[in-house]
Structures are given as C-alpha cells and as structure tokens.
Amino acid sequence: MLQCFYPSTRSDLLALLATVSKDHQLPPLSLLNDRQVRWIIEAGLGPLFWFASQKDSKMEDSRSCRDVKAADLTTRLINEIQLETLSEILVRSKGLLPPITLLKGCSTGSELYPQPHLRVMRDLDLLVEPKDQPKLESILLEMGFRQRSTNSHEFYAMHHHSMPFYHSSSDIWVEVHRGLFPASNKLAKLPVFSPRNIRAELRPSWLKGIPVMRLSSELQIVYTASHWALELKRAGGLFAFLDIIYLLRRAQRNICWDAIFNWVQDSVAGTHLYLVLSYLNKNKVIELDRKILADLFERQRSFGILNLKIAHSLITRYVVAGKVPVAPGKVAVLWENLLLDRGAARNLVSVSKHMLPSFGFRRATLS
Secondary structure (H helix, E strand, O other): OHHHOOOOOOOHHHHHHHHHHHOOOOOOHHHOOHHHHHHHHHOOOHHHHHHHHOOOOOOOOOHHHHHHHHHHHHHHHHHHHHHHHHHHHHHHHEOOEOOOEEOHHHHHHHHOOOOHHHOOOOOEEEEOOHHHHHHHHHHHHHOOOEEOOOOOHHHHHOOOEOOOEEEOOOOEEEEEEOOOOOOOOHHHHOHHHOHHHHHHOEEEEEEOOEEEEEEOHHHHHHHHHHHHHOOOOOOOOHHHHHHHHHHHHHHHHHOOHHHHHHHHOOOHHHHHHHHHHHHHHHOOOOOOOHHHHHHHHHHOOOOOHHHHHHHHHHHHHHHHOOOOOOOHHHHHHHHHHHOOOOOHHHHHHHHHHHOHHHHOOOHHHHO
C-alpha cells in the first residue's frame, strides 16, 4: 500500500511516480477514495494510472475504475488530434525552414513515454531560430490558426515566444518559441540557456518519419527543472517530475553530470535542479548517487536544511497532494523567497519575516 512511500500524505501520486521509475506495483483502485481519484484525473495522470493499473489482475468494475478509464480514452483522442496536427505542421515546414525543435511534452511524450497520450500536453511548444519564426507563423495562419491572448502584442515582443496560436475547430494551441525563457528573467541570461548552448545541445531525431530536433538529455533535465520551478503549479505540475524520471531512465549511466555541474554552478538553475532531484530521491521515487546530490547541493546558493524542508513540504502539499491554497498569493511569495539565489540564511530570514506567521509556523522553529 501507499504508506510505504509517503506515510504523512498518503498520496497515491508518489506511488505512481515510483511505479514509473522502478516498476513498483500500484495500490488497487478500490483502495483510493473519491478525492484521490479526482485529483489523479485533475492532475492529468488518469491515463498513466490506468496504464500502470493494467498489471493489477484484481481490478474491479468500480466507479473509480470507470472514471480513470474514461480519462484515458478522452486523453488518447485529444493526443491523437494533437500529434496529427503536429505532423501536419512539420510536413508543411519541411524545406521551408530547418527541422523544428520540439519542447516539453511535445518532445518527451512522443519519444520517452510508453504511449504518447500518457504525457498530457496543454499545447504544442515549438522552438525555431528568430529568423525562422515568421515562416512558421505563416504556416500556422495558413492552417487556420489565429493568435489569441489577453496580453498585447507588445508584451510578446519581449517574451520568449510569440502570442499563442489557437485553432478553434480542433481546440489546439501552439506556441512558437525563439528562446527558453523571457529575456527579463535571470534564467535567460545564464550560459546554459544561451542561444549558443541551446544550438550545441540540439540532437537530430524523428517524429513519424519526419526529421525534428530535440534538446539533449542533459539540457532537457536542467530546462525542465527550471521551467517547473518558476511557479508552484498545482494541476499538471507533476509532469515535470515524470519527464525527468523518463529522461533519467533513458540515459541511465550515460548522463554527463560534469556538464550539468558546470552549467548550474552558483546559479538559480542549480537551485531548481537540486530541489527537484532531492525531492524525488528523498521520497524514494528515484535513486541517485549521493555524490551527485552532494555536488549539486554545493553548487546551489538557496537551500539550507530548514529551507529545503519547507520547500519539500510545499511540493507535497500543493503539487503532490493537490491541496488548494487558502492564500495563493502568499504561497507564491513564500515559494519565490525560498528559491532566491542570495544565500540560504538570507532566504530563511526573509521567509520568517514576511511569510511564516501566516502559515502557522512557530518563530521558535527558526531558533
């Protein structure tokens, strides 16, 4: 049962992550309460839970079983439409611009997951050189996509992707990226996410026989961790963990950790990567060499023992267990202060001064 994975939260999502990573057996659907099943489906993990549950010979035709199966079928249909649309975009782009780079679930789902629909995608994220962006956008317009957003075109002029494209009949969104992070974000200024390093870490690949590019496993791991850490996402936030799990499974011992260490040295990217990997390792979802975690800890400047414990608790409460924050704004500020790269002691003082009383922490804890 789940208690062996995380007794304090009893969240079956950690058991699901461990199942993916280590081929553990899931608790039967009959042991889950309605809230747990609803959260699994809301988080987008219904298809993955259904896939993993096929090994359970005692599955019952319960309401929970039917709901999870329905989520799987619905996601399967949506994903098929998304991949057909992506294939059409790639075919139309062939010869007009270099192979397009697939990002996020657009890349990992089609390459790493046992079945593509197990990686739910909110949209299709495509990366091209800035000079090729108008060509790709023209193709999207010819296909019937139209740009839609509550933000202005001026906002997107300084963003890392143009205004999102939406196709009303297929209900598909596409984002055309020219970078990995907005220029105003300090992550964009890091060498690891520079255009030069991105180009150096592109790897040729295929999607349904069409040439594409994907980020190297090393860069995908660092990028996924930093993109996830920008905000404490509730529904959907677990897919970053799953992407990293599948990336680690594929690369296994072939990951060049020295390259990653050099990239994240004394940067907020190191904070993000250490946070994700330490959380997964602590909860026995993955098993990393202690030296790797120790080296990453030395290369980040945000966490001490107490800071890290608070951050891990927030992940468990809001991302894994799916709790709804009573004061979302305060949670967001707390998260931001914990991840600042200005030193663990300063971060902890800032958290204590501005946030801890609101969350019921005792000031005595800090002493």
